[in-house]
Amino acid sequence: MQDGKQEQTEKGANRPRRDDVEKLLVGAIDLHCHSGPAAMPRILDHHEAMRDCAEAGFRALVYKDHFYLGTPHAIMLEKLVPNTGVRLFSGIALNNAVGGINPHAVNHATMIGAKIVWMPTLSAENHIAQTSGQAKTFPKTTQKMLEPIPLSALDASGKLSDDTRKVLDLIAEADIILAGGHLPAFELHLVFDEAKKRGVKKMMVNHPTYVVGCTDEDIRQMVSNGVFMEHSICMFVEGRSKKYGPDKLKHLIDIAGVDRTVLCSDLGLVGSPRPVDGYREIVATLLDLQVPEADIRKLIGGNAASLLNLDA
Structure with missing residues (x-):
């Protein structure tokens, strides 16, 4: 009886x-939600x-896939399941499956409502170079796919490629988010400097301490x-992708500041919540x-709302 009372008290x-x-x-x-369908195994679909977001009262959800533009999925699902209170969006990751850093793919994506363009992720030269290092635990596709062609935002002379510049212009014109993907930090400095010159207003680094290598x-x-x-x-909660503790999270928030930090799930992975x-x-x-x-609300919603123009 005493144990039962203690359990009730704890609850x-x-x-x-x-x-x-x-x-x-x-x-x-x-x-940054990795739901399916996807070439990689996922624990839930779009x-x-x-539905999970609707039950919790989320305002918006962005689907990310490494191989395809998810915007049509988001548009149709929002129409087929109305009145959830959740806006659905997606974008395009510039990996081999869409032709790499491909202005034509970005042009099409912006025309149908993409909200974000991710620079190369698993096709990035930097990611491929780390497949025996930090990227060793990166999720694998269910079936073996063609060997990736390493991608960089730079040309052979070490300057930003013409296609990268064209992509930046398209992102600026559409006023959507430029995300760094898995490009290394030294490339990201060049990309963001040029993006700012070309009028890109919304720029973001994905997991700066993982693969990207930001100090x-x-x-x-x-x-x-x-x-x-x-x-x-996913890197701070229990599960197979956990890498850091609370102190690291607090440090990273302090370094960038609450107003420039966004916490996104990067979840949907097998073995994680x-x-x-x-x-x-x-x-x-x-x-x-x-x-x-007030800071928590900015970190998990307010800053992302401004990046999606939801308060415009």
Whole structure:
């Protein structure tokens, strides 16, 4: 009987924290959800991801796939399942499957409503070079695919390629997000410098401490150039992709500042939580770190809303 009373007391003590977490999730935005269908195994599909977000009161969800433009999926799913309160978006990752850093693919994507262009990820020369290092644990496709052709934003002379410049112009014209993908930090400095000159207003580094190789000083320099730092929740919550503890998360937020930091799930991976559950865990962590609620709302929703022009 005593054990039962203790269990009830513990549950009662945890309830306020659970309520605080659920309250903060209302209005959240995930800019980096890896739901399926996909060539890589996923634990949920686009519809399930949308339903999870709707139940938690999320404002928007961005589907990301390394091989295809997900914008048509987002448009049709939002139409077929109306009144969820969740806006659905996607974009294009410039890997081999879409012709690499391909202005024609980006032009088409922007014409049908893509909200983000990711520079090469798993086809990036930098990613391929690290397949025995940091990228060793990167998810594999269900079936073996053609060997990737290494991609870089630079030409043979070490300058930004003509196609990269054309892609930047298209992103600027559409006023959408330029994400760094898995390009190395030294390339990203060049890409973002040129992007800013060409009128790109929304720039973001994906998981700067994983594969990309950003130092604290890289982060400071890019933030001073107007770039957002996107940190993947999957690397800070329980599961096979966990790499860092709470102190590392707090450090990274402090380096870039709350106003230039975005927390996105990067979830959908086998062996890790569902995206919304990842958000629940990271919000609890932020509360444990005594991050103010107003800052938490910016980190998991407010900054992403501005990148998606939702408040325009």
